[in-house]
Structure formats: structure tokens, C-alpha cells
Amino acid sequence: MDTVLFVICAIVAIVCAFNLVLQKHPISSALSLIGVMSSLAVLYLLLGAEFMAMAQMIVYGGAVMVLFIFVIMLLNAGTEKNSNKSWFAQIAGLPLLLAFVAVVAFLIRSAVPGLKNVSFGSWWGGTAQNVGRLLFTTYLLPFEIISILILIAILGAVVLAQKEID
Amino acid sequence: MTFVIVSLIKIALVFAVFMTTLAYLQWVERKVLAHIQSRTGPLRVGPHGLMQPLADVLKLLTKEDLLPPYVNRFFYLLAPFIAVSLALITIAVIPFGPHINVFGISTDMQISDINVGVLFPLAIAAVSVYGIALAGWSSNNKYSLLGGLRSSAQMISYELPLTLAIVAPLLLVNHLSFRAIADGQAGYYLGFIPRWAIFQMPFPQIFGFLIFLISAFAETNRIPFDLPEAENELVAGFHTEYSSMKFASFFMAEYANIVNITCVGTVLFLGAWQPLFPAPYSNWVPPLVFLAAGILCFFHGLNPARKNDQITFPIFGVAFLALAALFAIPPLQFILAPLFWFAAKVGLLILVFIWIRGTLPRFRYDQLMHFAWTFLFPCALVNLLLTALLVALFPGNP
Numbered sequence: 001m002d003t004v005l006f007v008i009c010a011i012v013a014i015v016c017a018f019n020l021v022l023q024k025h026p027i028s029s030a031l032s033l034i035g036v037m038s039s040l041a042v043l044y045l046l047l048g049a050e051f052m053a054m055a056q057m058i059v060y061g062g063a064v065m066v067l068f069i070f071v072i073m074l075l076n077a078g079t080e081k082n083s084n085k086s087w088f089a090q091i092a093g094l095p096l097l098l099a100f101v102a103v104v105a106f107l108i109r110s111a112v113p114g115l116k117n118v119s120f121g122s123w124w125g126g127t128a129q130n131v132g133r134l135l136f137t138t139y140l141l142p143f144e145i146i147s148i149l150i151l152i153a154i155l156g157a158v159v160l161a162q163k164e165i166d
Numbered sequence: 167m168t169f170v171i172v173s174l175i176k177i178a179l180v181f182a183v184f185m186t187t188l189a190y191l192q193w194v195e196r197k198v199l200a201h202i203q204s205r206t207g208p209l210r211v212g213p214h215g216l217m218q219p220l221a222d223v224l225k226l227l228t229k230e231d232l233l234p235p236y237v238n239r240f241f242y243l244l245a246p247f248i249a250v251s252l253a254l255i256t257i258a259v260i261p262f263g264p265h266i267n268v269f270g271i272s273t274d275m276q277i278s279d280i281n282v283g284v285l286f287p288l289a290i291a292a293v294s295v296y297g298i299a300l301a302g303w304s305s306n307n308k309y310s311l312l313g314g315l316r317s318s319a320q321m322i323s324y325e326l327p328l329t330l331a332i333v334a335p336l337l338l339v340n341h342l343s344f345r346a347i348a349d350g351q352a353g354y355y356l357g358f359i360p361r362w363a364i365f366q367m368p369f370p371q372i373f374g375f376l377i378f379l380i381s382a383f384a385e386t387n388r389i390p391f392d393l394p395e396a397e398n399e400l401v402a403g404f405h406t407e408y409s410s411m412k413f414a415s416f417f418m419a420e421y422a423n424i425v426n427i428t429c430v431g432t433v434l435f436l437g438a439w440q441p442l443f444p445a446p447y448s449n450w451v452p453p454l455v456f457l458a459a460g461i462l463c464f465f466h467g468l469n470p471a472r473k474n475d476q477i478t479f480p481i482f483g484v485a486f487l488a489l490a491a492l493f494a495i496p497p498l499q500f501i502l503a504p505l506f507w508f509a510a511k512v513g514l515l516i517l518v519f520i521w522i523r524g525t526l527p528r529f530r531y532d533q534l535m536h537f538a539w540t541f542l543f544p545c546a547l548v549n550l551l552l553t554a555l556l557v558a559l560f561p562g563n564p
Contacts, residue, residue, distance in 0.1 A: 027241070027303065034296065041289075054285035062292020063322065069296070070318045073303050073311065128282055128342050 002120035006046055013039035024080045026072045030065060037061045047118070049126030172273050177258075180277055184257055188421045189219040195520050202524035213478035223414075231410040234305075241304035246408065246415035249297025253422035256287045260429045261345050263439050263504035274345060275504070283344040284336060287430050288329060291385060295321045297419065298387075302404035313403030316393045316531065320384055323538040324391075328381035330546035334374040334553040335363035335434050348438035357444065362437030368556040375435040377546045379518070382427045384538070386420065388519060390526040391534060428515035436511045439504035452493040452506040460486035 016035035023029045037060045044053040109115065135143050193208065193215065200207030208215025233239070263275030280286060295318055302314015336342065339350035353361045363371045384391040395403030405416045432438060441448035460483045467479030493502050529537070 027300075031241075031296075031300075034293070038293070050280070050282045051285070054282050054289050057289035058285065058292045062289065062295070063325070066292075066295055066299070066318050066322055069299055069303075070315065070322075073299065073315055073318075076311075128285075 002046055005042065006120065009039040009042040009046075013043070025078075026080070027069065030068045030072060033068070034061055034065050037065065044126075046120050047126070048121065048123040051126055051128040051131045168271065172271060173277065176273070176277050180257060180262075184254070184422075184425070187425060188418055189223065191421045191425070191516065192222070192417075193219050194516075195523075198517065198520045199524045202521070213474060226410055226414040229410040231412070234407050236306045237407060238304040238306060241300045242407075243412075245297050245301035245304060246412045246419075248300065249294065249419040250415040250422070252290050252294040252297065253419035253426065256290050256426040257422075257429070259283045259286045259344055260426075261348050261433060261438060262508050263501065266501055268501070275501075276345065279343055279345045281343045284332060284342050284347070284434070287426060288325075288332070291321075292325065294419075294423070297416075298404050301408070301416070305404070305407040307407055309400040309402075310404050310406050313395060313400050313406070317387060317404060320387075320391065320393060320534065320538075323535060324381045324384035324542075327377050327538065327542040327546040328385060330543070330550050331374045331378040331381065332430075332434060334369075334550050335366075335371050337550075337553050337557050338363055338366050338369070338371070344433050344438075348433055348440070351437040352440050354444055360437055360440060360442055362440065363435045368560040369553045371435055371549075371553070373545065373549045374553070375431070377542060377549065378431055378435065379515075380542060382431065383519070383522065384534070386423045386427055386519075388424070389523040390529050392528060393531055393534060424516060424519055425512070428512045428519070431515055432508065432511045436515075438511075439508040441503070441507045448507075449499045449503045450494075452503060453490045456486045456490035456493060460484070460490060 013036050016032045016039065020029050020032035020036065023032060037056060041053045041056040041061065044050075044056060196218075197207040197215070208218040211217040211221045233242075258277040259280060261274065261276035261279065265272065265274050298317040299314045302310045302312070302317065305311070336347070339347045341347055341350060351360070351362050351366065355361060355365070355367070359365055364375050383389075387393075387395065395405065400406070405413055408416060441451070463479045463483030463486060467476060467483060470476045470479070492498065493506065
């Protein structure tokens with residue numbers, strides 16, 4: 001059951017990811033990205049990270065992507081024009097991409113030697129309680145620093161918007 | 167295997183009740199609005215217009231399904247599908263009653279209880295805005311586009327106070343699962359004040375409930391926040407170009423969202439199925455209410471305002487008396503009484519939605535945004551901080 005769901009969602013995620021790059025219209029691309037985010041949420045759920053799955057849906061599937069779509073609709077961005085692709089990208093693009101993925105996989109594999117295969121349903125540390133406890137004990141400092149960073153970003157946005165109004 | 171069968175039965179039951187509620191909610195809304203404005207409302211189709219929802223469904227099904235040539239076909243067809251399917255999903259995590267044992271099978275009165283339950287409706291609400299936004303954009307029409315834009319902006323803005331208002335009762339109950347939240351509101355102070363979140367010590371969530379309710383109006387695009395479909399500026403907003411069943415899908419999604427959000431509010435703030443006063447007495451409220459309704463019907467049947475009322479009102483009266491008898495049977499009460507209390511609270515909230523629609527004028531768009539960001543959001547924040555402070559100061563939860 002878990003494996004079937006995993007295969008379905010993994011395929012949906014990959015197809016949506018390809019679609020995101022291949023689509024000509026920004027709205028189609030944005031919707032494909034939502035598909036990727038949602039299927040990732042299901043994958044988190046399968047791995048036992050319930051809270052992460054819901055947060056993924058609320059923050060990425062919802063808020064962030066709504067802003068994307070909002071801006072695309074507001075600017076009324078049209079269909080992308082087909083640029084003259086360089087011969088280099090056409091020939092070497094796919095091999096280079098595969099090589100890059102292989103190198104990254106190899107690096108991860110060699111950096112963390114004790115990696116085992118993922119088995120679904122074997123880990124239950126992803127409840128809201130566990131995440132909250134970790135955030136407020138072990139990872140308190142990074143958590144607070146990120147909060148301040150986000151606050152600075154908000155202030156920056158306000159300052160930028162203020163200039164435009166004046 | 168039993169789990170699968172029981173789940174299927176529960177899903178079928180909940181779906182049937184939900185769909186009937188959606189169909190008749192429209193009748194209730196038209197009737198209540200009509201009486202607020204001293205009209206009679208639907209009256210021709212069936213006794214007191216009770217067949218009107220069926221007639222409307224038939225009408226919408228048989229109407230011509232127009233597909234304007236200038237729309238973006240794929241998204242135009244996708245949008246109503248997104249809107250209605252997401253609106254119908256949320257009901258799966260709502261608990262209607264306690265854990266029961268029927269015929270040796272023990273089950274929850276709820277389709278599924280997930281341990282991040284409260285986040286689930288929020289996640290669905292976060293995604294369901296795409297239905298409206300895409301409908302507005304793909305229609306290729308400036309009014310629709312404006313409606314879609316307004317709707318996305320409004321939903322992002324009001325999601326913040328809504329979420330902050332939801333967090334406060336969670337602090338009191340200390341759980342994320344809907345069932346645990348409902349159970350955490352059981353019991354009474356001094357034997358008669360219910361421990362619902364709006365009364366619960368150390369910080370009663372009355373303000374939180376008001377903030378939740380106001381944001382709920384905006385989230386469901388209802389008057390006074392129905393800017394996405396303001397008919398005097400935008401024709402019909404995002405669904406201007408939709409006809410037939412596609413229009414009906416948006417209509418159904420709107421009502422489904424109202425039911426969903428009132429259910430969430432009932433569970434979080436009004437103690438779900440916990441009655442207003444302790445059990446042996448509160449079990450007699452439903453029979454008494456139905457008895458009163460039956461007697462009222464007989465009274466109107468004897469003093470008919472119209473000719474047909476002589477026949478229809480006594481029939482309703484008999485139906486209400488039968489319901490009263492059903493609710494008075496002690497072995498059934500442990501199932502029916504919680505359902506009654508849950509439905510009564512949800513019904514009251516929905517009535518408030520309709521009542522507000524009949525009373526308040528529409529906001530202007532800048533007022534709407536100003537209200538959300540400069541009043542509602544700070545209020546929700548203060549409410550949350552106060553709740554957190556008091557919960558931390560009095561951890562015993564008296």
C-alpha cells in the first residue's frame with residue numbers, strides 16, 4: 001500500500017517537475033510546481049513526518065504559490081517566446097544534468113557511509129510535538145536566527161514598498 | 167476488513183447527509199433572507215418551496231453548458247473541479263460525536279481521526295483558493311480576473327487572523343487532533359458552566375471566537391466580504407463565464423466551505439458535541455425542542471395562512487413528534503443526543519452567516535484590507551499572547 005502510493009506520488013512529482021520546465025505559459029508552470037509540492041507532501045506523510053506534510057501544504061502549496069500565481073495574474077504575463085536555444089545546451093544539456101545528479105548522489109553516499117534504504121512506516125518522530133520540542137531545545141538558536149532573518153526581510157519589503165509609494 | 171466496511175458505511179452516511187445539507191442550505195438561506203426582508207421566499211415548488219432545491223438541480227443539469235471561445239480551455243474546465251473537490255474533502259476529519267459501540271463494533275463518529283487534524287482544514291483551505299483564482303484568470307475576462315485577484319488577496323490576508331485565532335484554543339486543550347480537542351472540552355465548572363473553549367479557564371476564547379468568525383466570513387467569500395463576486399462592480403466576479411453544472415460546482419463549493427468552517431468552529435470553540443448543561447437533563451432537550459416544533463406546526467395547521475397549510479403543517483407536525491419520540495428513546499440517546507448538539511451548534515452558526523448576509527452591506531475593498539491588517543491581525547496576536555501567558559502562569563488548568 002505504502003509502496004503503491006509512493007510510486008504514484010513519485011511519478012506525479014517527476015512528471016510535474018518536467019512539465020514545470022517544458023510548459024510555455026507561466027501559469028501552467030506555477031500549477032505544475034503546486035503539483036510537485038503536493039506530491040512531496042504525500043511523500044513526507046508516507047515517511048512519517050505528518051507535521052512536515054501539513055506545513056508543506058499550508059506554506060508551500062498554499063501561501064507561497066498563491067503569491068506566485070497572484071503576481072503572474074497581476075502582471076498578466078503572456079506565453080513565453082521560444083528563444084533560440086544554444087547548440088551547446090541542446091547537445092550537452094541532458095548528459096550534463098545526469099552527470100551532475102550522479103556526482104551529487106555519489107558525494108552523499110560517500111559522505112554518509114551508514115545510509116540504508118528507506119522503509120515506510122518505520123519512523124514516527126515527525127509529530128507536531130516532536131518537531132516543537134526539537135525547535136525549542138536542540139535547534140533553538142538556528143530557529144531564533146531564522147526568525148530574525150525573516151523579520152529583517154519583512155522590514156526590507158516594507159521599506160522598498162514605502163519608496164515606491166513616495 | 168471490518169475497518170474498511172465500517173469506514174465505507176461512515177463515508178456513505180456522511181456524504182449523503184452532507185450533500186442533502188448542501189442542497190437544503192440554499193433553501194434555508196433563501197427562506198431566512200426572505201423573512202428578514204419581509205418576503206415569503208420560495209413557495210411554489212412543493213409545500214413551502216421544499217422541492218425548490220431539487221428543481222434547481224434539475225434546471226442546472228439540463229441547462230446548456232456554454233464554453234466561451236476565448237477562454238483557456240484546460241484551466242477553465244479544471245477550476246470548478248478543484249473548487250468542489252477540495253471543498254468536499256474537509257468533512258472527512260470533522261468529529262460529529264463520541265466513540266460508540268454499535269452491534270459489537272466500536273468506532274468513532276468521524277470518518278478519520280488524524281493526529282494533525284487541525285492543520286488539515288487549513289492545508290485544504292490554503293490550496294482551495296486556486297479554484298477561484300484559476301477560474302478568474304482562465305475566463306479571459308477583466309471582471310473575472312479582478313474577482314480572482316481580489317479573492318486570492320483576501321484569502322491570504324484573512325488566513326493569518328484565522329490561523330492565529332485557531333491556535334489559541336489549541337493552547338488550552340494541548341492537542342492537534344480534533345477528537346482530543348473535543349474531549350478536552352468535556353466537563354463543567356461548578357456543575358453547570360460548560361468547559362467549551364469560549365468559556366474555558368484560564369482565558370476564555372470569546373475574542374478568539376469572534377476573530378475566527380469574522381475571518382471565516384472572508385475565507386468563504388460571504389457578505390460583508392464577498393468582494394470577489396460583488397455584482398454591482400464585477401457582474402458575478404470569478405464565475406461570470408460559467409454556466410450549468412460548472413456554475414453549480416462553484417455554488418456547491420461555497421456552501422460546502424460554509425459548512426466546513428462552521429464545523430471547525432464548533433469543534434474548536436463550542437465544544438463539539440458537548441451539551442450546554444450536564445448529561446441526564448441535556449438529553450431531554452432534543453425531544454422537547456422537537457415537541458415544541460410539532461406543537462407549533464399543529465397550531466399553524468389549525469390557523470392556516472394559506473389553504474394548503476391545513477394539510478402540510480399537520481404532516482410536518484407529525485414528523486416532528488415522531489422525531490421527538492425517537493430522541494426520547496433512552497438506548498438511542500447516547501448516539502442521537504451528541505449528534506443533535508453538534509448539528510444544533512453548526513446550524514446556529516450557519517444561521518448567523520445568513521443573518522449577517524441579510525443585515526450588513528458590503529465592505530469597500532480598501533476597508534477590507536485595512537480591517538484585516540491593522541485591526542484583526544493585531545487583535546488575534548494579542549489574544550494568542552494573552553492565552554499563552556495565562557496558560558503558562560496557570561498550568562494546572564483549573
